[in-house]
Amino acid sequence: AIQMTQSPSSLSASVGDTVTLTCRASQDIKNDLGWYQHKPGKAPKLLIYGATSLQSGVPSRFSGSGSGTDFTLTISNLQPEDFATYYCLQDYDYVWTFGQGTKVEIK
Amino acid sequence: EGQLLESGGGLAQRGGSLRLSCAASGLTSRSYAMTWVRQAPGQGLEWVAGILSGGLTDYADSVKGRFTVSRDNSQSTLYLQMNSLKGEDTAVYFCAHRRGPSDGLDVWGQGTTVTVSS
Numbered sequence A: 001a002i003q004m005t006q007s008p009s010s011l012s013a014s015v016g017d018t019v020t021l022t023c024r025a026s027q028d029i030k031n032d033l034g035w036y037q038h039k040p041g042k043a044p045k046l047l048i049y050g051a052t053s054l055q056s057g058v059p060s061r062f063s064g065s066g067s068g069t070d071f072t073l074t075i076s077n078l079q080p081e082d083f084a085t086y087y088c089l090q091d092y093d094y095v096w097t098f099g100q101g102t103k104v105e106i107k
Numbered sequence B: 001e002g003q004l005l006e007s008g009g010g011l012a013q014r015g016g017s018l019r020l021s022c023a024a025s026g027l028t029s030r031s032y033a034m035t036w037v038r039q040a041p042g043q044g045l046e047w048v049a050g051i052l053s054g055g056l057t058d059y060a061d062s063v064k065g066r067f068t069v070s071r072d073n074s075q076s077t078l079y080l081q082m083n084s085l086k087g088e089d090t091a092v093y094f095c096a097h098r099r100g101p102s103d104g105l106d107v108w109g110q111g112t113t114v115t116v117s118s
Helices: none
Strands: A004-007 A010-013 A019-025 A033-038 A045-049 A062-067 A070-075 A085-090 A102-106 B003-007 B010-013 B018-025 B033-039 B045-052 B057-059 B067-072 B077-082 B091-098 B105-108 B112-117
Touching: A004 A085, A010 A019, A019 A033, A019 A085, A019 A102, A033 A062, A045 A062, A045 B105, A070 A085, A085 B045, B003 B091, B003 B105, B018 B033, B018 B091, B018 B112, B033 B067, B033 B077, B045 B067, B045 B077, B057 B067, B077 B091
Parallel strands: A010 A102, B010 B112
Antiparallel strands: A004 A019, A019 A070, A033 A045, A033 A085, A062 A070, A085 A102, B003 B018, B018 B077, B033 B045, B033 B091, B045 B057, B067 B077, B091 B105, B091 B112
């Protein structure tokens, strides 16, 4: 199965900061990657699909980039509601795989 | 936008079985794919299984041969039959919907909890 590696595993940031999360695939997955936000006790939420497309209703401070094996999620002007765990998910292979997550915490 | 509602979770014995259901409502178009994702206590998200609109299925290695995903399109319901349960299957199980082949998982249920005891 394709391995997805996210970094960092956690980070601390302040409201208003810009943060960049990375996800690396163990092989070329074209642009078949999504980013999801997950808060405890809630359902995960789709932010980005196709590596760069912003899901309808998601604030424009979220953006995705990359293709092939290296991908990034950038959150600009971090808001209090953005503190959560973020996961990448590859759907290139028949067997999909998540990264291990990046927890974004309040500094 | 639609809603998904999981049911069927609960306590099961090691080696036992459970069947999860996921009822869809308000989804205006037939979904391209439906999937199951789980989160074990203190762990991250894990993709478990998926089924395409044509019926093709795939599974994570951790559940292959033990879990079966199916769907009843007439009743807009997704199922996950879980057999030979192990302690490591203890998790919150979410179902999720994918509208098209280039889309992400855009609609999620709230999850149902499965606990496997010894």
